[in-house]
Amino acid sequence: MMPAEKSIAMEPLQPAVVVGVESFGALVEQHQDRIYNFLRRMGLSEPDAEDITQDTFVKAFRALDRFQPVYSFSTWLFTIARRTAANHFRDRHATEELPEEIGGEHDDPSQALVKQDESQRLWREAKKLKPRLYEVLWLQYGEGLSIDETARVLNRSPLYVRVSLHRARNQLAKILRRNSL
Amino acid sequence: MKCWIVRYGLSFHLEDRREEPAWVESHLRHCQPCREYLQSQRQLGAHLRAQAASQRETAPAYFKARVLHAVSTQEHRSTRQLPGHSWSYYLSISTAAACVVVAGCLLLWQLPNRAQAPQLPPLNAAWLAQGTNRLVTIANLEAPLEREMQFVVDDAKTALYAVADGVLPAGIWSAARQTDR
Numbered sequence: 001m002m003p004a005e006k007s008i009a010m011e012p013l014q015p016a017v018v019v020g021v022e023s024f025g026a027l028v029e030q031h032q033d034r035i036y037n038f039l040r041r042m043g044l045s046e047p048d049a050e051d052i053t054q055d056t057f058v059k060a061f062r063a064l065d066r067f068q069p070v071y072s073f074s075t076w077l078f079t080i081a082r083r084t085a086a087n088h089f090r091d092r093h094a095t096e097e098l099p100e101e102i103g104g105e106h107d108d109p110s111q112a113l114v115k116q117d118e119s120q121r122l123w124r125e126a127k128k129l130k131p132r133l134y135e136v137l138w139l140q141y142g143e144g145l146s147i148d149e150t151a152r153v154l155n156r157s158p159l160y161v162r163v164s165l166h167r168a169r170n171q172l173a174k175i176l177r178r179n180s181l
Numbered sequence: 182m183k184c185w186i187v188r189y190g191l192s193f194h195l196e197d198r199r200e201e202p203a204w205v206e207s208h209l210r211h212c213q214p215c216r217e218y219l220q221s222q223r224q225l226g227a228h229l230r231a232q233a234a235s236q237r238e239t240a241p242a243y244f245k246a247r248v249l250h251a252v253s254t255q256e257h258r259s260t261r262q263l264p265g266h267s268w269s270y271y272l273s274i275s276t277a278a279a280c281v282v283v284a285g286c287l288l289l290w291q292l293p294n295r296a297q298a299p300q301l302p303p304l305n306a307a308w309l310a311q312g313t314n315r316l317v318t319i320a321n322l323e324a325p326l327e328r329e330m331q332f333v334v335d336d337a338k339t340a341l342y343a344v345a346d347g348v349l350p351a352g353i354w355s356a357a358r359q360t361d362r
C-alpha cells in the first residue's frame with residue numbers, strides 16, 4: 001500500500017524543480033482550485049477561502065526547502081491550509097475546531113428551498129454530519145486522499161481516520177434511509 | 182461471530198482494497214445481511230466519489246496573479262527587512278560608510294598636491310589669508326595630515342548633509358548636524 005507514490009505520480013510538477021516565483025506559479029495553477037474548494041467545502045465564505053488559499057501558498061513558498069516528499073505536495077498544502085484556517089478562526093472565535101458554520105448550510109432555509117440536482121444529494125445530506133466527520137469524508141472521497149494522507153492533513157492517527165470514516169458512512173446511510181422513508 | 186464485529190472490521194478496511202481475512206470471508210458466506218452491508222458501504226463510497234465533481238468550485242480567474250504578487254512581495258520584504266534594527270539604523274551606517282569612501286577619494290586626490298605644497302603660487306596663499314574661515318593662518322597650510330584629513334571629512338559630511346536634506350524627510354539630519362558642530 002503506497003498511496004503517496006500514486007499521488008506523486010499524478011502530480012507531474014514537484015517543488016524540487018521550483019527555483020523562483022515564476023516557476024512557483026505553475027504549482028499555484030496546479031493546486032489552487034483544490035485548496036480553494038477544500039476551504040469552501042469546510043464552510044468558509046468566498047473571501048475567507050481566497051485569503052486563506054493565498055496565505056497557504058505564501059507559507060508554502062517560504063517553507064519550500066522544508067518540504068519532504070514523503071507525502072504528496074497537495075497533502076502538504078491541505079495540511080497548511082487546514083492549520084491556517086484553524087488559526088484564523090481560533091483568533092476570530094477562540095475555538096480550536098474549524099468554524100461551526102461548517103456543515104451548517106442545511107440550516108439555511110433558503111438553501112432548503114433550492115431544488116438541487118440529484119447528483120448533489122449525497123454531499124448535501126453529508127453536510128448534516130458533524131463537521132469533523134464531513135471533513136474526513138471529503139478528504140477521503142472528495143479529494144481522494146489515502147488514509148495515511150488524510151491522517152497527515154488532520155494531524156491525527158490513521159486509526160482516528162478509519163473510525164471517523166466508519167461513523168461517517170454509517171451515519172450518512174442512516175440519514176439517507178430516514179429520508180427515503 | 183457477532184455481525185457488528187464483522188461489519189466494524191469490514192468498514193475499517195473498506196478503502197484498503199485488500200482481501201478479507203479468512204474468518205470474515207467465512208462469515209460473509211453464511212450471512213446475507215453482512216454481505217448486503219458490505220455491498221452498500223462500497224456503493225456509498227463509489228457514489229460519494231462520483232458526486233464529488235458536483236461540489237467543485239474554482240478559484241477566481243485572477244487568483245494566480247494575486248498569489249504570485251503576495252509571494253513576491255513577501256519574498257522582497259523578507260530579504261529587505263533584517264531583524265533587530267530600524268531602517269534609520271541602516272541609513273546611518275550607509276551614510277558613515279559613504280563618508281569614509283568620499284573622504285578616502287578626496288585624500289587620494291589631494292596627496293600629489295601636498296608633495297608640491299612648498300611651490301604653491303603666492304596668489305593662493307594670499308587668497309587663503311584673506312578668508313575668514315579656519316584655513317586663515319599660514320600655519321594651516323602646513324598643518325599635519327590628521328588636521329587636513331579632518332577638514333576633508335567635514336567637507337564631505339557637509340556635502341552629504343546638503344544632499345540628504347534635499348532628498349530625505351525633514352528633521353532626520355538636524356540632530357546629527359547639531360552633534361557634529
Ligand SMILES: [Zn+2]
Nearest residue numbers: 184212214215
Ligand atoms: Zn453477519
